Amino acid sequence: MGVREGLLALLHEGPSHGYQLRTDLERTVADLWSVNIGQVYTTLQRLERDGLVVAEGDADADGRVPYRLTDAGRGDVTAWLGTPEPRRDDVRDELVLKVLLARRSGLRDPQDVIDAQREATMQALQAFTRRRAELTPEQGLEELLALDRLALRARAELDWLELVEQRLDTAAPPPRHTGSPTDTTTDRVPATLAAEQS
Amino acid sequence: MTTHTTPADGSPVLVLQDVHRVHGSGETASTALAGVDLTVHPGELVAITGRSGSGKSTLLNVAGGLDVPTAGSVTVAGSRLDGMSRAALAELRRRHVGYVFQADNLLPTLTALENVALPLELDGVPVGAARGAAERALARVLPPEHANRYPDQLSGGEQQRVAIARALVGERTLLLADEPTGALDEVTAEGVLRLLREAVDNGAAALMVTHDPAQAAWADRVVRLRDGLVQSAVTAEGVEVTL
Numbered sequence: 001m002g003v004r005e006g007l008l009a010l011l012h013e014g015p016s017h018g019y020q021l022r023t024d025l026e027r028t029v030a031d032l033w034s035v036n037i038g039q040v041y042t043t044l045q046r047l048e049r050d051g052l053v054v055a056e057g058d059a060d061a062d063g064r065v066p067y068r069l070t071d072a073g074r075g076d077v078t079a080w081l082g083t084p085e086p087r088r089d090d091v092r093d094e095l096v097l098k099v100l101l102a103r104r105s106g107l108r109d110p111q112d113v114i115d116a117q118r119e120a121t122m123q124a125l126q127a128f129t130r131r132r133a134e135l136t137p138e139q140g141l142e143e144l145l146a147l148d149r150l151a152l153r154a155r156a157e158l159d160w161l162e163l164v165e166q167r168l169d170t171a172a173p174p175p176r177h178t179g180s181p182t183d184t185t186t187d188r189v190p191a192t193l194a195a196e197q198s
Numbered sequence: 199m200t201t202h203t204t205p206a207d208g209s210p211v212l213v214l215q216d217v218h219r220v221h222g223s224g225e226t227a228s229t230a231l232a233g234v235d236l237t238v239h240p241g242e243l244v245a246i247t248g249r250s251g252s253g254k255s256t257l258l259n260v261a262g263g264l265d266v267p268t269a270g271s272v273t274v275a276g277s278r279l280d281g282m283s284r285a286a287l288a289e290l291r292r293r294h295v296g297y298v299f300q301a302d303n304l305l306p307t308l309t310a311l312e313n314v315a316l317p318l319e320l321d322g323v324p325v326g327a328a329r330g331a332a333e334r335a336l337a338r339v340l341p342p343e344h345a346n347r348y349p350d351q352l353s354g355g356e357q358q359r360v361a362i363a364r365a366l367v368g369e370r371t372l373l374l375a376d377e378p379t380g381a382l383d384e385v386t387a388e389g390v391l392r393l394l395r396e397a398v399d400n401g402a403a404a405l406m407v408t409h410d411p412a413q414a415a416w417a418d419r420v421v422r423l424r425d426g427l428v429q430s431a432v433t434a435e436g437v438e439v440t441l
Contacts, residue, residue: 119432122411122420126434129415133392151412158411166249 003035004043008052008077011069015056018044019064032146052076095157099164103174110168118161125154209276211294211372211403212238212261217270219256219426230256231267232426238405240371243398245417246407252423254407255376261405262295262374263287275371292321296365298375298394304349304357304364311336311345314364321368335367336360339393355386362393366402373397373404379413391416 052073315332379387
């Protein structure tokens with residue numbers, strides 16, 4: 001995730017070799033992501049093949065080859081930095097599904113689904129908040145930015161749960177499968193199934 | 199901040215037992231609190247959340263003796279509030295309870311320092327001592343050169359920090375905050391909450407009403423009210439950040 005572009009951006013600072021690039025990359029993201037050294041080497045080879053970096057001279061005593069950024073590579077990463085990240089909007093969100101299925105099936109009160117999720121998400125938000133409180137922008141900007149993002153996602157989820165609760169309060173009764181098309185009173189287990197269970 | 203008189207035995211600062219509050223009577227009666235139990239210990243920040251009308255502000259007022267329960271009992275710093283005379287209640291509030299509301303209640307004709315010293319002076323603390331304590335409390339929240347500014351010469355965030363210093367000055371054990379960061383921007387609000395957290399970590403107990411999950415997350419315990427009852431309580435303990 002972003003290793004390719006990370007390598008290009010770091011090489012803009014000057015020629016470097018794979019091992020050093022990995023260290024620098026991990027430091028940039030406050031060691032939040034661990035970067036696989038093998039991936040760094042294969043990525044460098046691919047970048048070289050595509051003309052975005054070139055090997056600069058020979059391997060040193062440890063067999064490390066320094067790479068230099070080409071103009072094409074600089075253009076590539078500059079364009080990447082200026083491109084918005086694709087949004088990950090997935091309507092097939094499992095939480096939405098849980099609420100809707102709980103409501104429809106009657107197997108659980110949808111409020112239980114909301115309460116359980118709210119507790120888990122609030123605990124995560126509390127943990128993020130506590131960790132953030134220990135950091136200052138001077139000391140831990142990298143981690144702070146990552147935590148801000150996680151905290152805001154958690155808040156969005158809590159806001160959404162609040163909204164769900166309010167919407168369910170005022171919503172019409174859920175649609176349920178019924179014993180017969182005209183029978184609208186059956187609301188749980190179909191009669192045949194109920195008979196089998198007893 | 200200031201030193202707090204923390205009960206040595208770790209006994210709770212605030213205890214609500216089966217607290218009911220019904221406004222009005224007969225057909226127009228509306229129930230704000232329908233039997234709430236809540237205990238807050240020193241070193242604990244408790245957030246009260248819930249929708250509008252869930253009873254959270256009433257809970258805060260009842261806890262601070264500003265509103266009287268219809269049934270149930272409220273105990274602050276070991277004293278039961280019911281049956282207490284008006285004067286005794288006022289005395290208890292002054293001695294133990296600090297309030298932080300949205301940034302609109304600093305007295306505009308007093309400087310930041312005078313605002314912070316005021317509760318102590320009202321308490322009968324000699325002016326010199328009151329000023330000294332106020333200076334110390336204020337130094338934690340504002341650069342010293344701001345101490346003699348008037349509220350309208352301070353930013354919203356600074357005003358709210360002064361309000362917290364004022365709530366904490368003296369040896370107050372219970373802080374009651376109603377949406378303490380109001381309309382402040384995120385980073386400024388964080389500074390205010392950090393201060394509240396610090397006071398609590400130094401031994402105060404605090405109850406904070408908020409509708410904002412981001413604020414509530416600063417608390418050790420998040421209590422959610424619904425229709426005047428505790429719907430859920432979430433504690434922060436044991437959750438680790440894994441990135």
